[in-house]
Amino acid sequence: MSKKKITLYASILAFSIIAPFAFPDFGTQLATLWLMIIVAITWDMTGGQMGYNSLGNIFFYGTGMYVAALITIGLTYDIGDYTSAAGGGIYEFTDLEYFGGMALGILGAGVFCSLSAIVIGSLTFGLRGPYFAIGTLGVAIAAGELVANWDWVGGGQGIALPVYPGDLDTGKTFFYFLFAAVGIASFLFARWLYGTRFGAAINAIRDDEEKADAMGIHTLRYKLYTWSMAAFFVGMAGGISAFQLIHFEPLESAYQTINLGIFMVVCVLLGGKGTLWGPVVGAILFHLFKEITWNYLLGWQWVALGALIVVTVVYFQDGVMGWLEHKRPEWFGRKVEKKVVSVSQ
Amino acid sequence: MDQVLGNIDLLFQFPIVNLKIILDGIMIGALFALAAYGLALVWGVMNVKNLAQGDFVIAGGYVSWWLVQHGFPPLLGVPVAFVVMWGIGWVVYKLVITRVIERDLFTSLLATFGLAIMMAQIMNLMFGSDTQSVDLGYPTLHFFDGFIDLPIAKLIGVGMAMSLAGGVIIFMKSSRMGQAIRATAQDARAARVLGIDTEKVYAFTFSLNSAICGAAGAIIVMVWVIQPFYGISYSIRAFVIVTAAGLGNLPGVIAAGLGIGALEQYGSHIFGIGYQQAVAVMLLLLVLLYRLIQQRRNRQVLK
Numbered sequence: 001m002s003k004k005k006i007t008l009y010a011s012i013l014a015f016s017i018i019a020p021f022a023f024p025d026f027g028t029q030l031a032t033l034w035l036m037i038i039v040a041i042t043w044d045m046t047g048g049q050m051g052y053n054s055l056g057n058i059f060f061y062g063t064g065m066y067v068a069a070l071i072t073i074g075l076t077y078d079i080g081d082y083t084s085a086a087g088g089g090i091y092e093f094t095d096l097e098y099f100g101g102m103a104l105g106i107l108g109a110g111v112f113c114s115l116s117a118i119v120i121g122s123l124t125f126g127l128r129g130p131y132f133a134i135g136t137l138g139v140a141i142a143a144g145e146l147v148a149n150w151d152w153v154g155g156g157q158g159i160a161l162p163v164y165p166g167d168l169d170t171g172k173t174f175f176y177f178l179f180a181a182v183g184i185a186s187f188l189f190a191r192w193l194y195g196t197r198f199g200a201a202i203n204a205i206r207d208d209e210e211k212a213d214a215m216g217i218h219t220l221r222y223k224l225y226t227w228s229m230a231a232f233f234v235g236m237a238g239g240i241s242a243f244q245l246i247h248f249e250p251l252e253s254a255y256q257t258i259n260l261g262i263f264m265v266v267c268v269l270l271g272g273k274g275t276l277w278g279p280v281v282g283a284i285l286f287h288l289f290k291e292i293t294w295n296y297l298l299g300w301q302w303v304a305l306g307a308l309i310v311v312t313v314v315y316f317q318d319g320v321m322g323w324l325e326h327k328r329p330e331w332f333g334r335k336v337e338k339k340v341v342s343v344s345q
Numbered sequence: 346m347d348q349v350l351g352n353i354d355l356l357f358q359f360p361i362v363n364l365k366i367i368l369d370g371i372m373i374g375a376l377f378a379l380a381a382y383g384l385a386l387v388w389g390v391m392n393v394k395n396l397a398q399g400d401f402v403i404a405g406g407y408v409s410w411w412l413v414q415h416g417f418p419p420l421l422g423v424p425v426a427f428v429v430m431w432g433i434g435w436v437v438y439k440l441v442i443t444r445v446i447e448r449d450l451f452t453s454l455l456a457t458f459g460l461a462i463m464m465a466q467i468m469n470l471m472f473g474s475d476t477q478s479v480d481l482g483y484p485t486l487h488f489f490d491g492f493i494d495l496p497i498a499k500l501i502g503v504g505m506a507m508s509l510a511g512g513v514i515i516f517m518k519s520s521r522m523g524q525a526i527r528a529t530a531q532d533a534r535a536a537r538v539l540g541i542d543t544e545k546v547y548a549f550t551f552s553l554n555s556a557i558c559g560a561a562g563a564i565i566v567m568v569w570v571i572q573p574f575y576g577i578s579y580s581i582r583a584f585v586i587v588t589a590a591g592l593g594n595l596p597g598v599i600a601a602g603l604g605i606g607a608l609e610q611y612g613s614h615i616f617g618i619g620y621q622q623a624v625a626v627m628l629l630l631l632v633l634l635y636r637l638i639q640q641r642r643n644r645q646v647l648k
Binding site for chain 1: 394458462469623
């Protein structure tokens, strides 16, 4: 790694640590920004690097929420009693029960989502292109509808988790750093992964799956592993969200197919598909756009968002990174030779 | 679980309930089939998968509802919605769709998804988020000691849906434009070589799709209710039907539409009304899986 790069990484890391203290009013927004970065990076693992455009990654977010919450509650109380009280009963959690349950819950959410990605993937990875997108979207919508009708996990009411024990502002900073840790971990993981043989194999699947298959790459296995790695991080992010939101319900906050489920795709397209930094840049730009329109265009924010999706997809599909790569190839380590015009006489 | 078994038991004890469910299902399915036929047209001719299909339906419903609010007779809503949605479809085509035809399919899917979000929200801002419907004021017929209710409005709706579908079929078969559309669907390049203005054909096809959806919506507002955010469920059903029937298979689309309408009614009867959306989505997944297994037998994948 060159010196320039080390300085860049160090300054970004330093900024991430200082940010919640420098801008205390924006604690929750900054935490959400990390959430967007996580889901964008993990979406790009399959969407950008492997060529499988999933619209159902939100399934792992929602499932992560539920698994984390159920593990935390189940370690201390009976889940059926807890959810049927719908927040009305008195259920105290000691600090150990809260933080211990949270740690186990978030990890458990990641592991569970990884495994479920393998199960769902072995059914859906036979679908290609738009069918894969529609199929995974169907899985996410169906899961939301089924959970909303499942009374044992709270049904349409959702689950109310205990509030962070301690100062509210400390809680905000605590969740910010949890998200930041998962976000940095997923970025470093993706950065490492794309440099390995594994990364080359999934790029081969994106470029031509039949040829990759013929070259002896066990394509299904690679696809399943990639999706389950992505699902691990999304599941953990969902688990953290569950504790941050305190109360969540299935259709609007857990399996929010047309909110976060589509935002992550737009983030990646905005930043640049199939690049390492694209999802990060896209998530930051998208989050800024969203917060600004939500504050100043209230009522019209969804129209603006839909327009952003259409414009990005139709006119600006290479994203910021693709545009930069076109304009400044030397930044990407590409040598460009000036065109020598030789006139033969 | 007991309730589910009880509901199934009911079907056997009172066979007349089956008839009621199937009748309801066919009536709903006829309207699904209209939206699905538009989708199959656009999908087959220009390879665009339109996720805003359901929002065109709802928009057509609001056109009709708006007319009734301003004192026009309700049945006028169907032709007016057809014309208005034709115009909206043309504008959408010129602004967005024409630029995604040549791209990969995920692009059109996502672009129309963005469009769907925009349309739903604009309708929400214009008409409010309450459910709306238009009352035709016709009586309801009763059969079998009140076991089966048959509102005349629904019969009129189904009749209009059928005549619209019939009209489109005849148009596609016999008119010059219909021939041009079919030629473009078979081979766009060859059609261009033979002097067909494919750009015009594409614009016409998309506008026609939008108009069919609009007319379907105008019928739906007479027999059920509409709401700005109901669009996605019609889009999902249109996808289920087209995926099940395959492209360019018009009788198949209609049969699949009627069948899915009936299956959905059975699903919501057996599992409870809360599962209606879930049943529709599960049907989509089952159809995809079935097609996948079918393809795998030939060592192919669903592309």
